[in-house]
Amino acid sequence: MNASARMRVWGMIRKESLQILRDPSSISIAFVMPVVLLFLFGYGVSLDAKDIAVGIVIEQPDTASDALAGAFERSAFFRPQRFESIQMARQALDEHRIDGVVWLRSDFSTRLFSGNEAPIGVIVNGVDSNQANITKRYIEGAWLAWLDHYAGIRGQSILMPVELESRVWFNAALSSRLFLVPGLIAIIMTLIGSLLTAMVVAREWERGTMEALMATPLRMTEMLAGKLIPYFVLGMGGMLLSVALAVWQFDVPLRGSFWLLMVSSALFMLVALAIGLLISVVSKNQFVAGQVAIIATFLPAFILSGFLFDINSMPEVIQWLTHLIPARYFVAILQTLFLAGDVWPVVLSNMGALLLMLVFFAVLVWHKTGKGLE
Amino acid sequence: MHLNYIVALMLKEFLAVLRDKRSRFVLIAPPVVQLLVFSFAATYDLNHVPVAIYDEDRGGEARALIARLEGSPTFEIVVKISHQDEIAALIDNREVLMVLHIGQNFSTELQRGERAPLQVILDGRNSNTAMVAMNYLHTVLLDYNRSWLSAQGQNSPKVSLQTRAWYNENLQSRWFIVPGIMGLLILVVALLVTALSVAREREAGTFDQLLVTPLRPAEILIGKAIPGIIIGGLEATLILVLMVVLFDIPLRGDLGALYLGIVLFLLSAVGMGLMISAIAVTQQQAILGAFLFLVPAVILSGFSTPIANMPEPVQWLTYLDPLRYFLVVVRGVMLEGDSYALLMHQYWPMVIIGVGSLVMAGWLFRRRMY
Incomplete structure (x- = not known):
């Protein structure tokens, strides 16, 4: 690059940077949004159920049934509430005051002591099926604890011969924060790289200033470089801010190497920028560009990337589709680098995929921008 | 107006x-x-959870347990390993979500009427998936325990949970x-x-x-x-x-x-x-x-x-x-x-x-x- 080309690119960078700095909305997308998102996901959102409100109905209280109720009251997962009758508990379930009911019928103890089947009725509100499953599992746990205790008292043999000893690697406490926060970085970078860039370049087309730029000695490559460098810097800034918050504020371990994280983030940022550019070039209108960017980049990054929902459990066709979402590869890299460490096979294969996408989108942008004016 | x-x-x-x-x-x-x-x-529901089995026991009890897992639509046994060292790579590279380790004395301990531990190693990178998979595994084990006890002529626990989910019956x-x-x-x-x-x-x-x-x-x-x-x-x-x-x-x-x-x-x-x-x-x-x-x-x-x-x-x-x-x-x-x-x-x-x-x-x- 000769001196005049450098000057042209530099001028373009300066113009873009000033535009970013003068528009409060750009700054807030780049810096306020990541902080809001990180705090929401770091502190606000959690899949870990606690204090589950269960109603306990004991129609005929005695020592055996009280011991079972005690098992629920001692458990850290429950906030048990006693109800006089099953009707009242059902009413409370309907009104969402409780999430589940444990129901001991009046003949529970008689049946238990006479050696008959003594069923315990459990009702859970299944609308939120994931939480319902967790509630069910915790109720089962409390029940098993009680059974074991009860069998011990009566000198019976062990009730559960095979016992699960689980060890969870990378996230021993199964805290959903450690899982959600790293993936969030992919979402934040998608926002800056694709949404913000698509809007900005589309504005240039909509206002006709793109034509004015084309009439200057600025070459296409120089213009693209000048446009993209400020957003690249902005995106990487957002990424560094997120990493800092993740590690120092939310205690997410960074077990892999920082440099590998930087390199893969830079690669992802370039892919996101290329997609943002492509959207703007194709739509040439801010309304359409904004909509398309949200629909084609942000929402898929949220739902199809493995950030929240497990890709393996999606139907096959959707699984293929996720391969078209760059965030999918980056989320895999992030979760591995943060929680597991430098696992080369995972990092390299996903970076390879990102590289392929970068080449593909760069060629496409080149082809589309080359056509120039309508 | x-x-x-x-x-x-x-x-x-x-x-x-x-x-x-x-x-x-x-x-x-x-x-x-x-x-x-x-x-x-x-969806938070899991299917095709890739599982590796590390069976050191090779007895009938272990085989019966594996068969139950194979019969479940949730799990898919993708590999059976024969060495401890293979576990790390499988989990690290995300080839399996969990490894089920059946210890050497599993069958003997069961037959003697002792508690037989079953070790499971899970990839916790997606904490929710790991949690849900563990819940499924618990259910499979509960069934296994019951059928094993009744096969032994022992009374399985007479107290059972009858769980019903309202509004979304199949969760x-x-x-x-x-x-x-x-x-x-x-x-x-x-x-x-x-x-x-x-x-x-x-x-x-x-x-x-x-x-x-x-x-x-x-x-x-x-x-x-x-x-x-x-x-x-x-x-x-x-x-x-x-x-x-x-x-x-x-x-x-x-x-x-x-x-x-x-x-x-x-x-x-x-x-x-x-x-x-x-x-x-x-x-x-x-x-x-x-x-x-x-x-x-x-x-x-x-x-x-x-x-x-x-x-x-x-x-x-x-x-x-x-x-x-x-x-x-x-x-x-x-x-x-x-x-x-x-x-x-x-x-x-x-x-x-x-x-x-x-x-x-x-x-x-x-x-x-x-």
Whole structure:
């Protein structure tokens, strides 16, 4: 690059940077949004159920049934509430005051002591099926604890011969924060790289200033470089801010190497920028560009990337589709680098995929921008 | 209030959005595609969980346990390993989600009537998946224990849990998520249509022209709000039909109660959109502003993670989120068959948010008239 080309690119960078700095909305997308998102996901959102409100109905209280109720009251997962009758508990379930009911019928103890089947009725509100499953599992746990205790008292043999000893690697406490926060970085970078860039370049087309730029000695490559460098810097800034918050504020371990994280983030940022550019070039209108960017980049990054929902459990066709979402590869890299460490096979294969996408989108942008004016 | 002025402005607003082929396209096609893709994708239910088996025992008891796992639709045994060292690579490279380690003495211990530990190693990178997989495994083990005890002639525990799930009997997460996607999609559409309407005029300079017409600010506001509500309502109807026909989500409650919820929700969404529009100077600011509202609104609504799990201060914040109320309405009507009375506490906050934001937007319009 000769001196005049450098000057042209530099001028373009300066113009873009000033535009970013003068528009409060750009700054807030780049810096306020990541902080809001990180705090929401770091502190606000959690899949870990606690204090589950269960109603306990004991129609005929005695020592055996009280011991079972005690098992629920001692458990850290429950906030048990006693109800006089099953009707009242059902009413409370309907009104969402409780999430589940444990129901001991009046003949529970008689049946238990006479050696008959003594069923315990459990009702859970299944609308939120994931939480319902967790509630069910915790109720089962409390029940098993009680059974074991009860069998011990009566000198019976062990009730559960095979016992699960689980060890969870990378996230021993199964805290959903450690899982959600790293993936969030992919979402934040998608926002800056694709949404913000698509809007900005589309504005240039909509206002006709793109034509004015084309009439200057600025070459296409120089213009693209000048446009993209400020957003690249902005995106990487957002990424560094997120990493800092993740590690120092939310205690997410960074077990892999920082440099590998930087390199893969830079690669992802370039892919996101290329997609943002492509959207703007194709739509040439801010309304359409904004909509398309949200629909084609942000929402898929949220739902199809493995950030929240497990890709393996999606139907096959959707699984293929996720391969078209760059965030999918980056989320895999992030979760591995943060929680597991430098696992080369995972990092390299996903970076390879990102590289392929970068080449593909760069060629496409080149082809589309080359056509120039309508 | 001049009705014909408002109607004229509404017509103009519809034309502004629908005239352009690409704008028309982004209003209709993407929501449908998203509903289809996301509804299939967004599930917490697991299937095909890849499992590795490390069986050191090789006895009949171990084989029976493995057979149970193979018979479960949740698990897929992808590899059987014979050495401890192989575990790390399998988990690290995400080839399996869990490794089941059956120790050397598993069968002997069982036969002697001792407790036989079964070790499982899970990849915790996705904590929810790991948790759900462990729950499934617990269920398989519970069954195994019972059948083993009864095969031994021992009495299996006489106390059993009889669990029933109400409203979503098979606990399919799709039933929970898909109605949520409806709320998400109509919020996006209503918000963007209105948020851009004023900003576009301001950027093009036509907003000043609008202000010198005989239209009063309140009339401008209504003329701009109603198209958003109509477009959102039509989209909601389309999505509702697809949900019931394609995804077999039951519609157990009163359609009127649902539509009352849709209209009130759209009112609050449109109010928020116009408020953003009144603050923004350019379209870019309007879209980004809409986004700054949209993302927290989705996260705090209980769309994917329960509000009850959030810390208390964050839970207070969710009361400002119209989507929070609408999700209760749409899930309540469709799955629980709720009607007006039970949903009253969801309706009135949406009215307050809607009216409040519209008044605020009106005030901002007036203030912008120099």
